[in-house]
Amino acid sequence: MRRPRLPRPHSLRGRLVLIAGLLATSAVLLCQLAGLAVLRGWLTDQVDDRLSHFRPPDRVYQDLADGGTAGLPTSDSALPSDYRVFFYDGSGRRLRTSLGGGTGAGPRLPERAADLKVTGTPSTVAAEGGAGGSGWRAVSYSGPDRMRTVVALPLDTVDGATTKLLWVSLGLGAAVAVGVVVLGNGAVRLGLRPLTRVERTAQHITEGALELNVPVEDPDTEVGRLGLALNTMLDRLRTALHRTETSEQRLRRFLADAGHELRTPLTAVQGFAELLIEEPGMPGRRRREAHALIAHNADRMSRLVDDLFLLAKLGEGDGDTRVAHREPVDLLSLAADAIATTAIRHPRHAITLEPLAAHPSGPERDLDVIEAPGDPHQLAQVLGNLLANACAHTPAGTRVRVRVGATRATAGRRLGSGPPLPSGTPVCVIEVADDGPGIQPDEAPHVFDRFYRATPLDPPAEPGSGLGLAIAAAIAAAHGGRLELDNRPGEGCAFRLVLPDPAIAPDDDAVAARHRQVPGWSSAT
Secondary structure: OOOOOOOOOOOHHHHHHHHHHHHHHHHHHHHHHHHHHHHHHHHHHHHHHHHHOOOOOHHHHHHHHOOOOOOOOOOHHHOOOOOEEEEEOOOOEEEEEEEEOOOOOOEOOOOEHHHOOOOOOOEEEOEHHHOOOOOEEEEEEEOHHHOEEEEEEEOHHHHHHHHHHHHHHHHHHHHHHHHHHHHHHHHHHHHOHHHHHHHHHHHHHHOOOOOOOOOOOOOOOHHHHHHHHHHHHHHHHHHHHHHHHHHHHHHHHHHHHHHHHHHHHHHHHHHHHHHHHHOOOOOHHHHHHHHHHHHHHHHHHHHHHHHHHHHHHOOOOOOOOOOOOOEEEEHHHHHHHHHHHHHHHOOOOEEEEEEOOOOOOOOOOOOOOOEEEEOHHHHHHHHHHHHHHHHHOOOOOOEEEEEEEEEEEEEEOOEEOOOOOOOOOEEEEEEEEEOOOOOOOOOHHHOOOOOOOOOOOOOOOOOOOOOHHHHHHHHHHHOOOEEEEEEEOOOEEEEEEEEEOOOOOOOOHHHHHHHHHOOOEEEEO
């Protein structure tokens, strides 16, 4: 059987008021009870002191021994006080003769002195008749000839005073309880007002208003620290939701772009395959042409799928995946090989290899050897993509310059594909610059996006997939560097592959640390 539980308030304000009321009432009652005990003890001590200073005169004992009562007082006026005096004779029998005034019941005393529990020390004795009245304080004295005397004083004054004080204490406790409930409710409501605002804001946030923040009036209070913690949690939640939405949008856009890119070669393969099936008697020349087109579009799809796999392997351009294979790569030799390969495919462009202008505080390096750790095949792919884009988006005869060197990263406003490098960081740079028309200002921020193709001056026979610069940016990020764009519309543009140079120590760690804290673009000069 379950034991019944006392109802309790569900709100924090109600619980605080209830607890404060109980504590205050208990404190008042405890203080009053302590005062009541002290007062009763003090009044009882006063009665005991009166008892200790009162003794019957010896003449009374003599008169009682002679068997007469002529010498005893016969009226209440003879002993005008609340004392009561009782006598026991030598045989231990209580005498009917007593002294004292008053009409109330006296103390309950035994008939025999042997049964008397009152001693020379004052003690409490109940009243006669078993009534619930006040008791008596009594003390016993020994007289001549084995006689005993009992002197008693009533405790009605003590009981009256303590009873009144008890009622006053109960009334005061009830008043305190009511006052604490009434005034405490307002005080708690006022004190919890910041928490109430936090509760309302949280309710609005749960209803969908995610842009709100919890109000923080005083960050040194518990509610203020709670508000700061909730705001931090909300900021992280909004950031996570934004990342999720951005990731979903990128995924949908990626699927749409990938489907669009694959649709054209897939449609061509399907069309030529159906043509071969429906026309078995096709002439040999046309059959070979259809086979060649099928192979060409299949190769195009294969290259597109390979690029997508490479992007996925490199963390989709986010720089989360590092290069598994690293070795010292001679960037000068890499640039020379890439220039030779590109010159064969684009003979109408003049491609030259030049040294990079060094930063005034840059490291002193032998220009015959510029090495950076990395994967030579991936870095060659980056340089090949940059050269192919420079030739595809510039008119015939445009000069393309490839610059290689070592310098230090500095603050700037160049567009980049990844987070900026701290200012002063030693870097190796491969720059591909051209004197062409440059990139349109509205197209420049999107050149590193997947499947984005800037409009070329002379459309090639076969457009690219739009993944070249995205792959190059992903490879740069995987090597701990970044890909930058210095665009000058009408005068040309320059792409820079910036790689950290672990062979040179930073020149000023303090400067580098300060730049890590300042948002902005970092680039190589």
